Amino acid sequence: MTVKPAAGAGEMRRPGRFSGIGPLMLVWSGQAVSLVGSAVLRFAFIIEVWSTGEQATAVTALSLCALLPQALFSPFAGAIIDRIRKRSALQIADVGGFLTVGLLSLVHFFGGGLEAWQVYPATVFLGISSAFQLPALTAAVPLLVRKDQLGRANGLLAGAKSAAGICGPALGGIMVAVSGIGAVLVIDLASYAFALIGVRIVRMRDDKVPEGAGAPRSKIVAEAVEGLRYLFRQPSLRDMTVNFCTVNLVMVFGFAVIQPMVLLKSGNGALAAVNSAIGVGGVVGGLLMAAWGGPKNRGRGMMLGIVGMCLTAQIAMALAGGVAGWCAAILLGALLMTLVNASMQAIVQTKVPREWQGRVFGAVMFLSQISVPLATAVSGPLADHLFEPQAGDGSGVFVVLGPLFGDAPGSGMAGMLFLAGVAGLAVALWGLASRSIRDIDVLLPDIDDGTEAQGGEKDDAVRA
Numbered sequence: 001m002t003v004k005p006a007a008g009a010g011e012m013r014r015p016g017r018f019s020g021i022g023p024l025m026l027v028w029s030g031q032a033v034s035l036v037g038s039a040v041l042r043f044a045f046i047i048e049v050w051s052t053g054e055q056a057t058a059v060t061a062l063s064l065c066a067l068l069p070q071a072l073f074s075p076f077a078g079a080i081i082d083r084i085r086k087r088s089a090l091q092i093a094d095v096g097g098f099l100t101v102g103l104l105s106l107v108h109f110f111g112g113g114l115e116a117w118q119v120y121p122a123t124v125f126l127g128i129s130s131a132f133q134l135p136a137l138t139a140a141v142p143l144l145v146r147k148d149q150l151g152r153a154n155g156l157l158a159g160a161k162s163a164a165g166i167c168g169p170a171l172g173g174i175m176v177a178v179s180g181i182g183a184v185l186v187i188d189l190a191s192y193a194f195a196l197i198g199v200r201i202v203r204m205r206d207d208k209v210p211e212g213a214g215a216p217r218s219k220i221v222a223e224a225v226e227g228l229r230y231l232f233r234q235p236s237l238r239d240m241t242v243n244f245c246t247v248n249l250v251m252v253f254g255f256a257v258i259q260p261m262v263l264l265k266s267g268n269g270a271l272a273a274v275n276s277a278i279g280v281g282g283v284v285g286g287l288l289m290a291a292w293g294g295p296k297n298r299g300r301g302m303m304l305g306i307v308g309m310c311l312t313a314q315i316a317m318a319l320a321g322g323v324a325g326w327c328a329a330i331l332l333g334a335l336l337m338t339l340v341n342a343s344m345q346a347i348v349q350t351k352v353p354r355e356w357q358g359r360v361f362g363a364v365m366f367l368s369q370i371s372v373p374l375a376t377a378v379s380g381p382l383a384d385h386l387f388e389p390q391a392g393d394g395s396g397v398f399v400v401l402g403p404l405f406g407d408a409p410g411s412g413m414a415g416m417l418f419l420a421g422v423a424g425l426a427v428a429l430w431g432l433a434s435r436s437i438r439d440i441d442v443l444l445p446d447i448d449d450g451t452e453a454q455g456g457e458k459d460d461a462v463r464a
Contacts, residue, residue: 030198037191039168060380078362096129159286227359249371254420281334314421387412
């Protein structure tokens, strides 16, 4: 059912596409700075664990420590988000990161310096904090902008994350080389503080504690399960999420070895360049999404985007022979990934009632990303103990792949990336052939929550 605009709403929309997004920009700026600080620290962590033995397993284990708690805790985080104000949920994510990095800073400056093993538990706690961040931020966006601005707003947020990928590796590489990890910890700590300030000075429209959320009979586990049940009651949302889960399983099998592959082939400078290219692609994708708003048919657009990601960021990158080729391929893949993720978020924001969005986003994150830790866990050992040795002596699958990738160090991981791209391409084509995913905008109607009429309000949501 279409919502009729309130009196004067047409005039309120006339100033332009981005009118009335002052509150969003305040939240966006704080999160952007925080993401840069986190990217700097993440790059420093990678260098720290790689320096202990130059093993792909060590790098993928670090990724696993971030991904597994984030995936497992997402449904519970979503249930908590639906019980409280969205601004409070965002603060939980920022405070969690602030306390974790603060503790690491104390250990480093007053405990004799960090040891490599301490990076892993810290990454686990940062992963738990991240489980709150994406569902809370995505559920908060409809409280900050009009419904017709959701695609653009999601593009800005995705662009901020990608911008961190530009600044983080470059700044992290310089700071680790010049001043060590201590300065990196201080920067990340300050970035979390800045993000908290941005959230604190914004009042979100209709950001209220849901009625009955604090009832004694209400259980977090039960509410988390309800989010999963809601998702599976909607065939299109269910099929979209299952497809994303499968895509992540096969694609992350290759993505997990990109960093060790680049380190093994070309060193720290090449990795910083590749990570920065990911950021450039994401920023361009975010700006494109912010100006464009996304494809009219979001289901078909998402699947075509995943096809493009497999062809560029995996197959083309595996076949590229050096840093320039890697950067070009991963830049295009990151651009497409931003469009895919922003479109998926806009679908949930417009198809799921507001009071369910925290739980549903948590369920989507859990189901679409639970395959990621599995793929990450097996990819490192397989790279070190199967694919790299086979590439070196031309055995196994490298009887066929050997002419493409050679036998130099890193060739086995390039072969893994190629195979993951081929498998991901097949899964994406399956999703494109599925009408429940391809035509999700038609099959699943938009919710009627009045946000289009309310969204024209002036920027009185910002308070001192």
